[in-house]
Amino acid sequence: xxxxxxxxxxxxxxxxxTVTLRxxxxxxxDNLYWYxxxxxxxxxxxxxxxxxxxxxxxxxxxNRFLAERTGGTYSTLKVQPAELEDSGVYFCASSQVPxxxxxxxxxxxxxxxx
Amino acid sequence: AxxxxxxxxxxxxxxxxxxxxxxxxxxxxxxYYLFWYKQPPSGELVFLIRRNxxxxxxxxxxxxxxxxxxxxxxxxxxxTASQVVDSAVYFCALTPLLTxxxxxxxxxxxxxxxVRP
Numbered sequence: 001x002x003x004x005x006x007x008x009x010x011x012x013x014x015x016x017x018t019v020t021l022r023x024x025x026x027x028x029x030d031n032l033y034w035y036x037x038x039x040x041x042x043x044x045x046x047x048x049x050x051x052x053x054x055x056x057x058x059x060x061x062x063n064r065f066l067a068e069r070t071g072g073t074y075s076t077l078k079v080q081p082a083e084l085e086d087s088g089v090y091f092c093a094s095s096q097v098p099x100x101x102x103x104x105x106x107x108x109x110x111x112x113x114x
Numbered sequence: 115a116x117x118x119x120x121x122x123x124x125x126x127x128x129x130x131x132x133x134x135x136x137x138x139x140x141x142x143x144x145x146y147y148l149f150w151y152k153q154p155p156s157g158e159l160v161f162l163i164r165r166n167x168x169x170x171x172x173x174x175x176x177x178x179x180x181x182x183x184x185x186x187x188x189x190x191x192x193x194t195a196s197q198v199v200d201s202a203v204y205f206c207a208l209t210p211l212l213t214x215x216x217x218x219x220x221x222x223x224x225x226x227x228x229v230r231p
Contacts, residue, residue, distance in 0.1 A: 003158075033218065042118075043159075043205065043221040056218065091159065101147055101209065101217055105159035 002026065004106035006092050012112045018080040021109045025074070025094030031055075032075050033095075033103060034067060038088040046090075049075060061086075082113045116141045118208050120222035127196055128230050135191040135225050137206030143167075145211035148182065148189045149219065153203040165189065166211055196229045203227070 005024045013019050025032045034046040046065070047057040051072035060067070064083070069075040079086050089110050093103040117140040127133045139148065150162040163173065165182050173180045177194045193200055203226050207219040 009157075031217070035219075035221075040223070042223050043207075043219075045218040045220070048218055059218070089157075093159075095217070101211075102161060102164055103217075103219060104161065105151070107156065107158040110157075 004092055004094050004104055006090075006106040006109050008109060009107065010110045010112075012114065013082055014114055015084055016081045018078065019082055019111060021077045021079075021090050021111070023075045023077070023092030023106060025092070026104055029094035029096050029104075030072070031095040031103075032069060033093040034075070034077055035091040035093065036088050037091065037108075038085075043091065046077075079111070082111075084113050087111055087113045116143070116208055116210075116220040118206050118220055118222035120206055120225050122225045123223070124226045124228070126228045126230065129198060130195050131229075132192060132194050133196050133227065133229075135193075135204050135206075135227065137189045137191065137222060139187050139189065139206070139208050141208060141210070143210040147209050147211050149207040149209075150180065150189075150191050151205045151207060153205065153224070155202070159205065162191075193227075196227075198229050198231055201227060201229045 007022045030051050032049040035043050037043040045059040048055040049069045052069050066078045089108040091108045093105045095103045119138045146167045148165045151159045153159050179192045181190045203224045205224045206222045209217050209219050
């Protein structure tokens with residue numbers, strides 16, 4: 001069974017540009033989460049999808065971040081326009097329902113905004 | 115509000131030493147899950163263990179063991195006879211155990227473990 005995959009693995013963009021991160025969850029997992037780790041800090045929750053619906057987006061930093069999960073399969077996280085403080089590693093995780101507690105993480109996308 | 119504290123930031127040991135990674139948590143929930151994840155140099159977070167709050171039995175899996183003490187709100191992780199392959203960042207995490215609730219994880223800052231040959 002394939003694990004959670006994320007694309008790209010690394011992205012370097014200039015301040016003001018747009019970047020779109022993609023996450024493909026484990027097949028059959030209805031729950032999809034986005035997290036972010038800024039260097040040296042905790043991994044912080046951004047948002048949670050159940051199928052295509054946003055269950056909780058309380059961790060999204062501001063309206064420059066837009067997450068979508070059309071069709072309830074893969075998800076994208078767009079940052080527009082990117083700022084320096086958006087740099088970090090963006091993790092995606094997925095879990096099944098009803099056993100949705102155990103989350104399986106992807107390798108992350110390292111975003112650097114210069 | 116929930117909080118996970120991993121006071122140790124970096125630990126360096128020589129191979130075959132035992133090492134304990136500390137995790138202290140705060141939560142107002144009466145039932146919850148605790149986790150440990152390992153992040154090797156390749157970057158992905160690898161699930162190691164999940165414990166629920168009403169099961170305080172300690173667990174051993176090979177060289178790994180976990181000590182859960184509700185009285186001190188701690189969930190410590192011990193690696194016995196450490197190996198170079200254990201070098202990684204280790205994260206402790208917490209989530210409420212409530213049906214229908216958002217199961218988002220609250221993480222600590224992580225502990226970087228270096229095992230020298």
